[in-house]
Amino acid sequence: MIRLIVVEPEGSYNVGFIARLVKNFEVDEFYLVNPKCKMEEAINFSAQGRDILEKKALIVSAFDDAIKDLDIKIATSSIADNEGDLLRRSIKPWEIGKFISDDKKIGLIFGRESVGLTREEIFKSDFLLHIPGNPAYPVLNLSHAVSIVLYEVYKLRTSSIKNENISN
Amino acid sequence: MIRLIVVEPEGSYNVGFIARLVKNFEVDEFYLVNPKCKMEEAINFSAQGRDILEKKALIVSAFDDAIKDLDIKIATSSIADNEGDLLRRSIKPWEIGKFISDDKKIGLIFGRESVGLTREEIFKSDFLLHIPGNPAYPVLNLSHAVSIVLYEVYKLRTSSIKNENISN
Ligand SMILES: Nc1ncnc2c1ncn2[C@@H]1O[C@H](CSCC[C@H](N)C(=O)O)[C@@H](O)[C@H]1O
Ligand SMILES: Nc1ncnc2c1ncn2[C@@H]1O[C@H](CSCC[C@H](N)C(=O)O)[C@@H](O)[C@H]1O
Numbered sequence: 267m268i269r270l271i272v273v274e275p276e277g278s279y280n281v282g283f284i285a286r287l288v289k290n291f292e293v294d295e296f297y298l299v300n301p302k303c304k305m306e307e308a309i310n311f312s313a314q315g316r317d318i319l320e321k322k323a324l325i326v327s328a329f330d331d332a333i334k335d336l337d338i339k340i341a342t343s344s345i346a347d348n349e350g351d352l353l354r355r356s357i358k359p360w361e362i363g364k365f366i367s368d369d370k371k372i373g374l375i376f377g378r379e380s381v382g383l384t385r386e387e388i389f390k391s392d393f394l395l396h397i398p399g400n401p402a403y404p405v406l407n408l409s410h411a412v413s414i415v416l417y418e419v420y421k422l423r424t425s426s427i428k429n430e431n432i433s434n
Numbered sequence: 435m436i437r438l439i440v441v442e443p444e445g446s447y448n449v450g451f452i453a454r455l456v457k458n459f460e461v462d463e464f465y466l467v468n469p470k471c472k473m474e475e476a477i478n479f480s481a482q483g484r485d486i487l488e489k490k491a492l493i494v495s496a497f498d499d500a501i502k503d504l505d506i507k508i509a510t511s512s513i514a515d516n517e518g519d520l521l522r523r524s525i526k527p528w529e530i531g532k533f534i535s536d537d538k539k540i541g542l543i544f545g546r547e548s549v550g551l552t553r554e555e556i557f558k559s560d561f562l563l564h565i566p567g568n569p570a571y572p573v574l575n576l577s578h579a580v581s582i583v584l585y586e587v588y589k590l591r592t593s594s595i596k597n598e599n600i601s602n
């Protein structure tokens with residue numbers, strides 16, 4: 267089971283795009299922690315993901331409510347792991363496969379456009395996932411980071427269902 | 435050498451996001467064929483990819499001008515390959531690795547938000563790339579499709595530079 271958690275998103279377009287991605291990549295659960303944007307505007311960017319916003323998305327007010335029943339919590343960060351001061355083991359998107367299994371509840375946690383996740387939120391997670399990119403500018407827009415991680419998870423889940431290695 | 439080609443994009447936000455992605459994933463060349471949106475508005479969505487729009491992006495008026503000197507042309511489509519009527523061999527994002535080499539000019543071609551690429555544009559390409567997703571709704575937003583393909587290419591290029599297989 268995969269739960270996508272987006273913490274205090276600020277851009278309605280990102281929330282709309284993410285709802286669409288939840289449908290594109292068949293995410294099981296979608297939590298929004300205290301969204302800071304207008305949900306009615308988000309619908310304009312959701313295309314056929316509109317019903318995800320209207321029916322599937324769960325809005326909670328606190329980070330802890332979104333993570334409490336998860337087996338594995340994977341936070342994400344635009345900052346690479348070569349900075350020292352490490353709070354959590356750092357992983358790459360294609361390593362998520364090690365954790366995915368039908369009997370585990372996995373949370374994928376994304377942060378605010380402006381300041382990402384707080385140190386406290388990262389500290390409450392088990393791993394910190396970083397998508398590699400230009401060392402001079404690895405900071406992706408929020409919904410594009412979500413798309414890449416959901417794509418990797420979809421690829422891994424469908425390859426294990428088909429019991430064949432398509433990820434190579 | 436990787437050239438990203440976006441044909442007649444309609445949404446300025448997509449053009450801005452794509453410019454940011456060009457910087458995030460260090461794409462060599464960026465062509466826009468006859469953009470249908472306001473480039474000044476695109477800048478609002480480009481973050482630190484602003485200089486890509488101002489200096490790197492090349493605007494051409496015809497599809498043929500964007501593809502003429504390429505060795506391999508990879509068109510993309512939201513329609514999966516199990517429909518029959520294939521004009522081109524269909525490949526998956528992680529198969530791009532077979533074509534990437536330092537001495538080849540590779541074009542990655544993306545279509546209009548409304549109607550994708552025309553049959554004629556696809557016919558002029560060598561391969562048709564499809565990102566797998568929900569069979570009931572595999573149609574990604576344009577810039578999110580771009581992010582996934584550029585991520586795979588970046589992964590493959592950096593892994594071959596490092597001469598190690600990170601894509602598994
Ligand atoms: N494996 C890891 N790799 C990188 N940073 C890590 C890490 N584990 C913990 N961290 C911490 O997480 C922080 C980055 S994420 C937090 C970013 C912050 N909200 C901001 O935008 O300024 C780092 O400064 C580091 O203190
Ligand atoms: N390269 C990358 N790898 C993993 N997640 C990324 C990413 N780029 C952006 N994100 C995701 O997108 C969110 C918004 S980007 C946050 C940027 C903020 N200035 C900061 O320094 O943290 C991040 O919290 C993270 O969830």
Ligand SMILES: Nc1ncnc2c1ncn2[C@@H]1O[C@H](CSCC[C@H](N)C(=O)O)[C@@H](O)[C@H]1O
Binds near residue numbers: 567
């Ligand atoms: N699953 C997918 N795989 C590959 N490219 C995709 C994709 N989803 C969207 N795209 C890209 O995003 C562009 C806009 S989406 C185009 C949708 C249009 N209604 C159609 O039926 O074609 C496409 O032309 C393609 O370049």
